[in-house]
Amino acid sequence: MSGTEFTVALLRWFAQYGRELPWRGIGDAYAIWVSEVILQQTRIDQGTAYWYRFMERFPTVQHLAAASEDEVLRLWQGLGYYSRARNMHAAARQIVEQGGFPHSIQGLKALKGVGDYTAAAVGSMAFGLPAAAVDGNVYRVLARHYGIDVPINTTRGKHTFEALAQELLPRDAAGTFNQAMMDFGATWCTPRSPRCQDCPVAPTCDALHTGCVLELPVKENKVKMRERRLSYIYVRHGGMTALRRRPAGDIWQGLWEPLLVEDAPPPDLGCPLTLLASGVKHVLTHRILLADFYLAEPAVRPVLPPDYVWIKEREIGNYALPRLVEKLFKQFTLL
Numbered sequence: 001m002s003g004t005e006f007t008v009a010l011l012r013w014f015a016q017y018g019r020e021l022p023w024r025g026i027g028d029a030y031a032i033w034v035s036e037v038i039l040q041q042t043r044i045d046q047g048t049a050y051w052y053r054f055m056e057r058f059p060t061v062q063h064l065a066a067a068s069e070d071e072v073l074r075l076w077q078g079l080g081y082y083s084r085a086r087n088m089h090a091a092a093r094q095i096v097e098q099g100g101f102p103h104s105i106q107g108l109k110a111l112k113g114v115g116d117y118t119a120a121a122v123g124s125m126a127f128g129l130p131a132a133a134v135d136g137n138v139y140r141v142l143a144r145h146y147g148i149d150v151p152i153n154t155t156r157g158k159h160t161f162e163a164l165a166q167e168l169l170p171r172d173a174a175g176t177f178n179q180a181m182m183d184f185g186a187t188w189c190t191p192r193s194p195r196c197q198d199c200p201v202a203p204t205c206d207a208l209h210t211g212c213v214l215e216l217p218v219k220e221n222k223v224k225m226r227e228r229r230l231s232y233i234y235v236r237h238g239g240m241t242a243l244r245r246r247p248a249g250d251i252w253q254g255l256w257e258p259l260l261v262e263d264a265p266p267p268d269l270g271c272p273l274t275l276l277a278s279g280v281k282h283v284l285t286h287r288i289l290l291a292d293f294y295l296a297e298p299a300v301r302p303v304l305p306p307d308y309v310w311i312k313e314r315e316i317g318n319y320a321l322p323r324l325v326e327k328l329f330k331q332f333t334l335l
C-alpha cells in the first residue's frame with residue numbers, strides 16, 4: 001500500500017467511524033485548542049465533560065484571558081497536570097494581546113505551552129495548515145503499519161515518525177487526516193487489543209504480518225520513579241483552618257494545601273495529632289507520593305510559617321486543591 005493508499009483508506013475509515021466530538025466541524029480555534037489541552041493527559045469522556053464546563057464558563061478566549069488564575073485552576077481541579085491550565089491561561093492573554101489566534105504554526109508555537117503537536121492539531125483543524133499532529137496514537141499506528149522499531153522517545157524516533165506522518169498528510173485535508181489518525185489509534189489500533197481482523201489497512205500492516213503488533217511501538221527504558229513522603233496536617237481552630245499556596249518550581253504550583261511537612265517529623269502544635277490516614281499513594285509523572293494525613297485541634301491558634309493563611313473551614317471549596325489533598329479532604333468530609 002503506497003502512502004496515498006494508506007491516507008485514502010484512513011480518510012474513508014474516518015468518514016464511517018470517526019468520533020463525533022462537540023469541538024469538531026465548527027472551525028473554532030479556541031474550542032479546538034481547549035479540547036486539545038484538556039485531552040493531552042485525560043480520557044475522552046472525562047475530558048469532554050471538562051470541555052463543556054470550560055466552554056460554558058469561558059465561551060471565548062477573551063473570557064479566559066480576563067479570568068483570574070485561581071478561577072481557572074478551580075475549574076481545572078481534578079484533571080491534574082496543572083501547568084497545562086496555567087499555560088493555557090497565559091496563552092489566552094497572549095492571544096488577546098495579539099488581537100486573535102495566530103494563523104501559522106510558528107505563531108501558534110510561540111504561545112505558552114503550545115508545542116509541535118498542539119500547534120499542528122489546532123493549525124490543521126482550525127485553519128487547514130498542512131502540519132501533521134503526531135501524538136501517541138499516531139506513533140503506534142505508524143510504528144505498526146510500517147514496522148518501525150526506532151524508539152519513539154528518542155530524537156531519531158521523533159524525527160522518523162514526524163517525517164513519515166508529514167509525508168502521508170494530504171495537503172487539502174490535513175485537519176481531517178490528523179483527526180482520522182487520532183481516532184484510528186484511539187479506537188481501532190489500540191495499545192492492547194487492536195481490531196486487526198476488521199482493519200482497513202490490515203493487508204499491508206507490517207506488524208500484523210510479522211506477528212509483532214503488541215511489541216510496537218518501542219520505547220527506550222523509562223525514567224526511574226522518585227518517591228516523596230509528605231505529611232499533611234489539617235489544623236482546626238475556631239472554625240478556621242490554615243492553607244498555603246504552593247510556590248513555583250515544584251509540583252502543584254499555585255494550588256492550595258494544608259500544613260505540610262516533608263521528610264521531617266510533624267511540628268509541635270500544642271496538642272496531640274490524630275493520624276487519619278497513613279501512606280496514601282498518589283502517582284504523578286516521574287514521582288510517587290506517599291502521604292500521611294493528620295488532624296490537629298489546638299486550643300490556642302498556633303503560629304505557622306508566614307506563607308500559611310487562616311481561612312474559614314466552610315470556604316475550603318473556594319480554593320483549588322491538588323487532587324491528593326482533595327481526595328483526603330473528601331474522605332474525611334472536610335470538603
Ligand code: SF4
Binds near residue numbers: 188189206207
Ligand atoms: S492491522 Fe492491526 S496493528 Fe495493523 S494497523 Fe490495523 S489495527 Fe493496527
